[in-house]
Amino acid sequence: MKGSPYKYYLPEQDIPTQWYNVRADMKTKPAPLLDPATGTPVSAAALEKVFCAKLVEQELDNDTPWFAIPREVQDFYRMFRPSPLVRAYFLENALGTPAHIYYKFEGNNTSGSHKLNSAIAQAYYAKEQ
Amino acid sequence: MASAFFKLDCRVYMVKCSYEQKPFRREVMRTYGASVTPSPSMSTAIGKKINAEHPGTTGSLGCAISEAVEAAVTHEGYRYVLGSVLSQVLLHQSIIGLETQTALRQLGVKPDVIIGCAGGGSNLGGLISPFMGEVLRGEAQYRFIAAEPASCPSFTRGRYAYDFCDTGRVCPLQKMYTLGADFIPSASHAGGLRYHGMSATLSELYAQGLMEAVALKQTDVFEAAQFFARTEGILPAPESSHAIRATIDEALKCKAEGRTETIVFGLTGTGYFDMTAYQSFNDGTMSDFVPSDEDLAASFAKLPAIPA
Known part of the structure; x- marks a missing residue:
């Protein structure tokens, strides 16, 4: 599109x-x-x-x-989610490609990566137990 | 960050070469309350054994896992928490793919190709799961591409076999694409994704021919990372840059063939903790280590004997 x-x-x-x-x-x-x-x-x-x-x-x-997804984990996700879906117009233009490129960017939280998505869930179940 | 949120004690066994290459990641963890130990350490039985057998080793994920598991099972009130490979992690990471799927539907966009970097499979599995579900239910067709390092090529050169998940051989055996539990990528490899094996779920999907994989040299990966930083503005993590490289290659193929297609890739994170790796790329001192067939054969020879 x-x-x-x-x-x-x-x-x-x-x-x-x-x-x-x-x-x-x-x-x-x-x-x-x-x-x-x-x-x-x-x-x-x-x-x-x-x-x-x-x-x-x-x-x-x-x-x-x-x-x-447990309520407490959903609440935590709201600190940094949703993560953006980005249309890479600049990259497409720089490459001169007819391809349409999108990327899901998981780096907008302090840890800098997607790993937090599972870490918080594992920590939640540990706390619960 | 997660432990601090729930006020839990957090002990981290960090691969020694990462501990040294990424001091700021270490300090971030300590700021959030974690105690961080370089692995292999002298604080666990398996750490002592590995240090004795491989003096001066820079460590590996397989060693760090063994140490963390040993610490968890020998200390009351502790459990092991992991970042990839196992199915529970893929389940939680499905939030990435579910958000992507919903967003694309709202935009009215149907992807043709979905690309993710692959170390143990957490991001790739999380990103592709909902889309793979559509394929498995016969609702849609997509190409899936796993982008892995040529220095740690589990999918493209590994064996699909039962193997140990860790160097200390204390964890259960998992059937997966593996380079052998003793495989340690060269210390010159700076691009992450260093795990010797792969998620069992992704391994089975790959074995069924539902997914493709490409192995990429790290200088090509960092070239793509630099190009991406200068065009899209985001400083990508080296891991994520494997997906960027694979995406650029796919987009250039479209250009050469005059074909339009829609590519979605996972940009798993930022590269601020990896500036030592960027420095070696910028200085022109980065090398491409690719294991030889002999190296891998020696590693495969030590796979456990399990009836297929």
Whole structure:
């Protein structure tokens, strides 16, 4: 589309309230994690020594397509989300390409990267536990 | 930042060469309350072992993971938190792709190609998940391209096999595209995305032929980073610049073939903590390390024997 704005921010009410689990739509699922001692699929109990229980549930769930984002995590996301979708007009012109280029920019928070999206969720479940 | 928000104690095992190359990232973490230890350290059993076997090692993500997991399981009230590879991280990062999908719909734009940089797969998986869902449900067609470093080429030169997620071999085995758990990219590699393996979900999607991958040399990546900074204004992280390079290559292919297509890529972050890497590029001293087939064969020989 020619008329895309240089930067597009979703209206705040359109920030997703659920995460999407792509494994739910895969016919052939990713192979299970194996316990190195036995060579059999690793149990939730074994993983819970390392990760919070809620995160273990998410880790082992190949079937649930949507997970509600906890209210506290949604609130935190509002500090720096939505992140902008940028139309790279300057880059397109500099390259002289007929391609239309967009980028999703995750660097607008203090940590400078997308890693915060999962860090806050993992910290939330740790605190809850 | 997340730990400070929920008033949690945070201990970080930071790959030694990153600890040294990125002192300001370290200080940001400390400002938010984290204690930061260069890995391999002498504060864990596995750290001591790795230091004894590889004196002077600059560390790797695989070592740091082993140390952090050991610290978590041996200290009451601690759990391990990670940045990539596992499915829980891809799930949380789907916020990137979901926002992108909604925004494109509101703009009335349908992408043809979606490009993300790939280390352990957190950004790539998060960005492409909702779009891949459309493909898997037969609702749409997209090309997906993983952009990885030629110095750590898990998708393009790795084996799809069960392997250890960490050097200390304390974590579960995961089936993934891997260069071998002992693989450590050259210290001259400054572009991030240093993990030896890959997300199991993305590995399976790649094995099913639903995704493409390209391996890029770091001088080409930094050339793209500099070009992007000077045209679009944002100083990109070296990791993100792999996606920029792949996007520029795709856009130039469109130009050569007189084809219009819509490309969406993930710009995962800014490069302010990576100015040592930019400095070596600007000074012309940056080199391109690419592992030889012999290097990789030696690493593959140590993959654990697991029935397929």
